[in-house]
Amino acid sequence: MKVIKEAIAGTLESSDLLVKVAPSDKGTREIVIRSEVIKRFGKQIRNVVNDVLDKLSVSDGSIVIEDKGALDCVIRARVQAAVLRACGSEELDWGTLS
Amino acid sequence: MNATGDFYTVQPKDAPAEMEEVRKLLAANDLELDDQIEVFAVCRRQGRLVACAGLDHYTIKCVAVAEDTRGESLSLRLGSEVVKLAAERGAFHLFLYSAPHNLPFFRGWGFYPLIEVPQRVVLMENSPVAIERYCDSLRAQRRPGRKIGGIVLNANPFTLGHRYLVERAARACDWLHVFVVKEDASLFSYADRFALVAAGVKGIDNLTLYPGSDYIISRATFPGYFLKEKTIIDHSWAAIDLLLFREYIAPALGITHRYVGTEPFDSVTNNYNADMKLWLEHAASAAPPITVVEVTRATIRGIPISATEVRRLLAQRDFGKTAALVPATTQQFLESKFPVAASNTQMKGQIA
Numbered sequence: 001m002k003v004i005k006e007a008i009a010g011t012l013e014s015s016d017l018l019v020k021v022a023p024s025d026k027g028t029r030e031i032v033i034r035s036e037v038i039k040r041f042g043k044q045i046r047n048v049v050n051d052v053l054d055k056l057s058v059s060d061g062s063i064v065i066e067d068k069g070a071l072d073c074v075i076r077a078r079v080q081a082a083v084l085r086a087c088g089s090e091e092l093d094w095g096t097l098s
Numbered sequence: 099m100n101a102t103g104d105f106y107t108v109q110p111k112d113a114p115a116e117m118e119e120v121r122k123l124l125a126a127n128d129l130e131l132d133d134q135i136e137v138f139a140v141c142r143r144q145g146r147l148v149a150c151a152g153l154d155h156y157t158i159k160c161v162a163v164a165e166d167t168r169g170e171s172l173s174l175r176l177g178s179e180v181v182k183l184a185a186e187r188g189a190f191h192l193f194l195y196s197a198p199h200n201l202p203f204f205r206g207w208g209f210y211p212l213i214e215v216p217q218r219v220v221l222m223e224n225s226p227v228a229i230e231r232y233c234d235s236l237r238a239q240r241r242p243g244r245k246i247g248g249i250v251l252n253a254n255p256f257t258l259g260h261r262y263l264v265e266r267a268a269r270a271c272d273w274l275h276v277f278v279v280k281e282d283a284s285l286f287s288y289a290d291r292f293a294l295v296a297a298g299v300k301g302i303d304n305l306t307l308y309p310g311s312d313y314i315i316s317r318a319t320f321p322g323y324f325l326k327e328k329t330i331i332d333h334s335w336a337a338i339d340l341l342l343f344r345e346y347i348a349p350a351l352g353i354t355h356r357y358v359g360t361e362p363f364d365s366v367t368n369n370y371n372a373d374m375k376l377w378l379e380h381a382a383s384a385a386p387p388i389t390v391v392e393v394t395r396a397t398i399r400g401i402p403i404s405a406t407e408v409r410r411l412l413a414q415r416d417f418g419k420t421a422a423l424v425p426a427t428t429q430q431f432l433e434s435k436f437p438v439a440a441s442n443t444q445m446k447g448q449i450a
Contacts, residue, residue: 006185006190006191007185007190008181008182008185008190011174011175011178011182012174012177012178012181012206012207012208013171013174013175013178014171014174018178018181018208020190020224020225022190030227032225032226032227034208034226064225064226064227066208068174
C-alpha cells in the first residue's frame, strides 16, 4: 500500500499510543519511536511496527510513534488504522493482518 | 458523563458566553485569550469548564487545566482531543506555544522544543525529527564561500525594490539563499508570489530560491506578521522566528549575513528589522551571530519603492504608475489578474 496523505490514530493516554503517518519523499520507511518504556521495550515495539508495515506492504513513508506503554495488540491496531487512513484505503484484506 | 468530564469543541465566534468561561480559566493560569484562535477543545465537568486548548490553524495555544483537576489523566485526554481536532481540520504538523516551565508537560503530548526565549515562551512541534529533516534538505543545498547571504521575502507582489535588494546582496556575497514566505495570508497567493519572485530574480546566477516553510515567517513562528494593521506585536514572537533562523536554518546553509530592506512605511516590518539585529546579532544563543545588513530601499523619483504602494495603486487600477515600481514580469501578471473591466468596487473591497 502507498502512503498518500497524512493521518493519525490513537491517543496520548496511558497504555495507548499516537501513531502519525506521512508520505515521505525519500522512498524509504522512516520509523521514529518515542516511548516511556523505550529502554525496556524499544526493540519489541519496533519489531511489532515493522511487522505490521510488512504485512500491509508499506515500503515508504514517515511513521512517528508516541507510545505511552501500549500492549503489542494495541500497537498493531493503531499502526494498522493510521496506515489505512494514510493510504486512503476503504477496503482491507483482513487475512493479511493475521 | 464519564468521570473525566465531557470533551467538545467551541468556536469562539459562536459562543460568547462560553468564551467568557474560557477567558476566566486562562486568566487563572496567567494566560490571555488569543483572538486568532479558530476553535477550542474544552472539557466540562459537573457544569464547570475545567480545561481548554485553542487551535490557530496549525498552532496550539491557550492551554489551561483548572488547578484542582490536575494530576489526573485529564490533560492527556485534552492533548489527544486537540490533536484529533487539528487532524480533522487537515493539520498534522503542529506547533505549540508554552511558558518554558510547562515544557515537560507538553512533552507528554508528543511535542518537542524548537526554540525558547528564556523566561518568556517556548515554541514546540509535534515531531522529534521534522526540523532535522528540514535542515538536512537545506544542507544538501550548501554552497562554498566565506560570505553567504540569506533573504526572506513575502513579495506581495515582487517589486523593483525586491530586485534591487536581491541584486545588491548577491553582488556582496559568494552565494545567496532566498526564501519566499509560504503562508497564504496575503493579497497575492503563495503560488503567484513565488512565481513572480522566480521570474524577477532571473539572471542572478549565485542564488538559490527556496519555497517557504513552516519554520520561516509562518503563522506558527510569527503570528503577528499576518495581523499587521490589527495589533501591537508581541516582540517575543519575532524573537521565535529569528532564533529559528539563527539556530537551525542559517547553520544548515552556512548563512553568515541576512539582508533586509529599510522599512519606511510599515511599522510591523520596521520592528521586525530592529528585532533582527537584536536576535540575530546580539542575543545570547548557542548559534554564532549573523550579521544583519540593512539595504536602503531603492527609490523612484525620491520615493521608496514598496509593495504596499503597489497594492494601493492596484486598488485604483493605476497600471501606469505600477509599471514604474515593478519589473515587467510582475506588471504583466498584475494587468492580466486585475482587469480594469472587472467590477471595480467589488475588487477594491477585496484589496482594502
